[in-house]
Amino acid sequence: MKRVLVLGATSAIAEATARLHAERGDALFLVARNAARLSAVADDLAVRGAGRVEAFVADLNDLSHHAELLDAAEAALGGPPDVALLAYGTLGTPVLLDRDPDAAVELLNTNLVSPVALLTLVASRLERAGRGTIVGISSVAGERGRGGNAVYGASKAGFTAFLSGLRARLWRAGVHVLTVKPGLVDTPMTAHMVKGRLFAPAGAVAQGIVAAVDRQADVVYLPWFWRAVMFAVRALPERIFKQLRF
């Protein structure tokens, strides 16, 4: 039975991943902002077979909760987590982000500042324990800034870089860091988009995550074909890239 910490447990990818852990009988500590939704998720995971489910309501943008919630998680799980999955994030509203610096700061707080602060604490605890896996959900959007949503791309680029540095720092201590780069996923975050064939269901992404944790992969694109897509996107000269509308 693994001890699993889920940060942002009401996100669709987190919930789908937590279901796979529940079916394995793992113990889960869930953190999210909305109490009613968090308890809906927690009840479901308990029915699906989780060895233990604890829910903790917190707004993770309030950095002052971080240490307290990690203490609570260790107490509930009976030790530092084997897997810490960080899955919260927001896409923002591009038209707003283009004009409103407050909106940009808020997005960066949610997608970058808070995750970096929280994982810094998680990292030192796992480093002390000498084991465990940190899973960060970044995005293919972090590989190149798009005109369509520059701030989101910047937040994910920053997060990807942070995870990569964390991995290099922690691997000697026996702590593994997995960077997950999903492409387009059919979740509430993308509810406003028309779903074409490129959209993957959250359940498929979750299976990819659990498999990548099991085989201790460093970076995983989900679904896999995004690795090829992003290779091509990265290879475009900026002179051409800037002219593309997407």
Place this chain on the structure above:
Amino acid sequence: MEEQLRRLESWGRYPVAHSEVRDLHWRDADPFARLTQHALPYGLGRSYGDSCLDDGGVLLATRGLDRFLSFDATTGVLRCEAGVSLEEVIALTLPRGWLPRVLPGTKHVTVGGAIANDVHGKNHHRAGTFGAHVRALELVRSDGSRRVCSREQRPELFAATVGGLGLTGLVTWAELQLRRVEGPFIAVEAVDVPDLDHFFQLSAESDARFEYTVAWVDCLARGRRVGRGVFFRGDHSATPAGEPGPRRGRRTVPFDLPAAALNRLTVSAFNFVYYRRNRRRRPREEHLDRFFFPLDGVERWNRIYGQRGLLQFQCVIPPAAAPEAIRDLLARVASAGQGSSLAVLKTFGDLPSPGLLSFPRKGVTLALDFANRGPRTFELVRQLYAVARQAGGAFYPAKDAVMSPEDFAASYPRLAELERHLDPACSSSFWRRVRQGHPYQASLPLPPTPAPEVTP
């Protein structure tokens, strides 16, 4: 975007509707917020006609409501959100020794859909309908209210919602009473039915002894052989689940077959082989997947009917009139030579159905499907409606795309009671057709104009 219309087909692929789709994810959210159009709860879209469609409206897609709330493995009481599929229910409960009391012919339906259509199964004579095992449900209405309904609490609203075709509001969760099973197998016997009289004899005798009974009918058999087929009857077996074997590969129909693929020759060849093979089959144990959901083994099987889809027909005829009326119906299908291979006969028991609009009632039910070949198929189906109606029959909305307002009203004498409980924001293509008289004309079924597919 949400405001964009999507082209939607039901499982019968006729008719086609265009609607906005609103994906629901949380049961505490208001599904009707900021609606300017009529709306209809939508699960997996497995109804055959237009009862799951709302042309020009908004579909409240419930598949994101797929959480379990609680399950008690000592009493078999399961509470889950409305978008959980029966496949997901079975996957959870079967290993713990429980199964839904009533299972329809496919597990790819949601719990909400099973309630809204008050579906039935091969054990109707023992267990009644799906709704008979719903202990309670929560209904959200467009006025923002949330009401828990059961036989004790708001019984009228409960009776309106079970079988209510999604027109009384959105079911967010439901509580089901499951039944104990010792394993995943059904002990099945197949008995040769040389003609219709034998079906009635066998059915009377078997319904007293077996949990599950159903007959497959060769709808091309004519003359003396009308009603020829194979009678299947079974009970749960005590054999426990073995080691999970290699997973049965799921086959799929990858594209629409040409309409001509299903013709009199191919259907009669299939029926000939199927009849010979099964009528002398020895009793055996079948996995319940295979027994209850034989068609689920082939994904998108509705494509074998081609792009124009199929018309389903299901009626129930009162017992006294049944022998004559069923013979008449089958004879007409055989002489028109249009039937397909999926013809099913079953005797319903006399357990009362819980819904004001529940289809199952005492009598004999016949289900048929027809590849849609335009006016002559519609003409045949209309004839069947007339024959069944004359015999006092009733029709099943979930399998209908052609019944008239009069057929509907004659089938459901408690319609006026139901109408008091309708949610003013809810409507469906079916409902407008059978209540406000927007019938599909025989001239309508032209080949569907390929609407531009909406992609980003």
